[in-house]
Amino acid sequence: MKIAVCIKRVPDSETRVRIASDGRSLDEAGVKFILNPYDEFAVEEALRRKERAGGGEVVVVSLGPAAAQETIRTALAMGADRGVLLQADRIPADGLQVAKALAAELEDGGYDLILFGKMAIDDYNHQVGPMVAELLGLPCVTAIAHLEVENGKGVAEREIEGGVEVVEFPLPAVLTADKGLNEPRYPALKGIMAAKKKPLETKPAAPGAGGLEVVALTPPSERKAGKIVGEGAAAVPELIRLLREEAKVL
Amino acid sequence: MSNVLAVLEQREGALRKVSLEVVTGARRLADALGGTVEGLVLAADAVRGADHLGSVGADTVITLTNAAFGRYAPEGYSQAIADRVKAAGYGAVVFAASATGRDLAPRVAARLGVALAQDITDLAVEGGAVTVTRPVYAGKALQKLKFTGKPALVSLRPNVFTPVQRPKAGAAERAAVSVAAGRVVVKQIKAAPAGTLDVAEAPIVVSGGRGLKEPANFRLLEQLAEVLGGRAAVGASRAVVDAGWRPHADQVGQTGKTVSPTLYFAVGISGAIQHLAGMRTSKVIVAINRDKDAPIFKVADYGIVGDLFEVVPKLTEEIRKLHG
Numbered sequence: 001m002k003i004a005v006c007i008k009r010v011p012d013s014e015t016r017v018r019i020a021s022d023g024r025s026l027d028e029a030g031v032k033f034i035l036n037p038y039d040e041f042a043v044e045e046a047l048r049r050k051e052r053a054g055g056g057e058v059v060v061v062s063l064g065p066a067a068a069q070e071t072i073r074t075a076l077a078m079g080a081d082r083g084v085l086l087q088a089d090r091i092p093a094d095g096l097q098v099a100k101a102l103a104a105e106l107e108d109g110g111y112d113l114i115l116f117g118k119m120a121i122d123d124y125n126h127q128v129g130p131m132v133a134e135l136l137g138l139p140c141v142t143a144i145a146h147l148e149v150e151n152g153k154g155v156a157e158r159e160i161e162g163g164v165e166v167v168e169f170p171l172p173a174v175l176t177a178d179k180g181l182n183e184p185r186y187p188a189l190k191g192i193m194a195a196k197k198k199p200l201e202t203k204p205a206a207p208g209a210g211g212l213e214v215v216a217l218t219p220p221s222e223r224k225a226g227k228i229v230g231e232g233a234a235a236v237p238e239l240i241r242l243l244r245e246e247a248k249v250l
Numbered sequence: 251m252s253n254v255l256a257v258l259e260q261r262e263g264a265l266r267k268v269s270l271e272v273v274t275g276a277r278r279l280a281d282a283l284g285g286t287v288e289g290l291v292l293a294a295d296a297v298r299g300a301d302h303l304g305s306v307g308a309d310t311v312i313t314l315t316n317a318a319f320g321r322y323a324p325e326g327y328s329q330a331i332a333d334r335v336k337a338a339g340y341g342a343v344v345f346a347a348s349a350t351g352r353d354l355a356p357r358v359a360a361r362l363g364v365a366l367a368q369d370i371t372d373l374a375v376e377g378g379a380v381t382v383t384r385p386v387y388a389g390k391a392l393q394k395l396k397f398t399g400k401p402a403l404v405s406l407r408p409n410v411f412t413p414v415q416r417p418k419a420g421a422a423e424r425a426a427v428s429v430a431a432g433r434v435v436v437k438q439i440k441a442a443p444a445g446t447l448d449v450a451e452a453p454i455v456v457s458g459g460r461g462l463k464e465p466a467n468f469r470l471l472e473q474l475a476e477v478l479g480g481r482a483a484v485g486a487s488r489a490v491v492d493a494g495w496r497p498h499a500d501q502v503g504q505t506g507k508t509v510s511p512t513l514y515f516a517v518g519i520s521g522a523i524q525h526l527a528g529m530r531t532s533k534v535i536v537a538i539n540r541d542k543d544a545p546i547f548k549v550a551d552y553g554i555v556g557d558l559f560e561v562v563p564k565l566t567e568e569i570r571k572l573h574g
Binding site for chain 1: 535
């Protein structure tokens with residue numbers, strides 16, 4: 001089974017966000033970058049599918065700066081076979097441009113499955129995976145939390161409001177992973193050492209700006225300083241009064 | 251003049267509430283662009299509630315029917331919408347950032363070859379261009395984006411665009427549409443127990459964390475949700491979901507759901523940044539925690555420092571009295 005996993009290098013969610021002097025981007029000084037957590041589920045799923053099939057290849061693809069090589073190495077340390085970095089200094093805000101660059105790389109790869117995380121935790125954009133599927137004309141199921149594959153057919157489950165959709169699809173297909181799909185492994189020392197020797201190809205990429213322009217990046221509006229209503233159960237009547245009369249939400 | 255298409259959602263033939271919010275967002279854009287709002291719902295048959303959308307801002311609501319459209323049909327839906335957008339031309343297309351909308355909008359955007367901004371919390375028209383705002387970096391920054399092409403595709407974070415009533419009727423139309431057979435088919439919907447509200451869409455969320463001490467104690471939060479009269483859902487922090495106390499569907503936070511209810515109760519939740527990422531756009535936040543230094547109190551509008559096992563039952567009792 002040949003599987004591609006598209007991953008993204010993102011700032012750790014613990015990062016203190018400082019806005020760069022251009023007023024439109026993140027000041028990356030001192031920021032720790034990680035493999036997007038949802039992409040870990042995708043990498044793990046690819047490894048399990050390959051193991052279960054008793055053979056195949058897991059190829060990790062990322063669009064990003066040179067430093068994204070480290071992110072790819074993390075996935076290789078988990079067990080992926082090789083990596084491809086589509087090197088671009090800037091990732092456009094328009095996800096379709098990212099999707100086009102990835103689709104061009106994946107198009108002739110002969111993949112049975114192309115996996116993504118359901119979203120990246122930096123921009124919350126939820127879109128590159130299904131866009132790649134459309135560009136390649138492949139069936140796609142997003143935000144899956146359960147997957148079964150047999151005889152060229154798949155059944156996936158995805159959470160919807162108040163329930164779970166059970167979705168059937170043929171392979172090859174594009175899937176995006178939600179939490180709950182699996183429990184990603186930690187790279188073992190042996191894997192980390194092996195990853196250093198695995199092939200990692202770098203290709204220049206020049207995604208266009210597309211149809212979106214970042215106007216500004218600003219701190220969120222500070223929430224008005226709240227108040228401690230009181231201590232213990234004795235404070236409950238006052239809380240209810242405030243919720244009714246001041247906040248008017250009860 | 252530029253019209254706006256509002257992509258609405260139905261389940262089992264009834265319009266979903268989030269559709270009212272989509273019409274509301276679309277109305278704001280249409281007013282600024284000097285156009286009309288056209289609602290579009292895809293279904294197997296007539297949709298209950300579709301003819302009432304005039305009152306929140308739809309000029310027309312069109313139901314496109316197809317035997318395959320009872321449940322979400324990703325390929326058929328995206329084809330029907332993309333075809334309509336190509337034929338009619340719109341200044342903007344508005345979706346809900348729901349499970350369906352988040353899946354559907356990127357497919358339509360790719361078919362049209364245009365940009366999409368998902369999960370937005372604000373929108374406007376400036377100098378003729380659609381601009382949107384969305385939280386990024388775990389809610390620690392807001393990104394403002396401008397669309398440089400047309401149509402602008404956006405999906406709206408649920409519970410943010412509050413419907414405004416206006417005394418105007420809209421027209422309703424219905425037409426059959428044919429699409430290619432889909433390869434991706436929703437075979438079944440395993441529904442949550444009847445009456446269960448999803449945390450992402452509930453107007454009130456009562457969330458619990460490790461402070462609850464054990465899974466059975468979530469009963470206290472369920473009781474509080476019950477007395478809030480069917481408007482409340484019970485949420486959970488990552489810690490208790492990872493511990494297996496609560497299902498992932500209930501998780502609020504970075505690796506769970508992003509919620510914007512009118513009222514959010516954080517009970518026994520310390521307020522890690524990943525949790526705040528999922529609930530900081532709530533309108534009113536109430537925190538109940540023993541630790542007066544817990545970070546949750548920094549974002550809470552109202553806090554009670556104390557033992558939740560005393561505070562929550564008292565709260566439930568007082569609210570029950572209130573509703574008689």
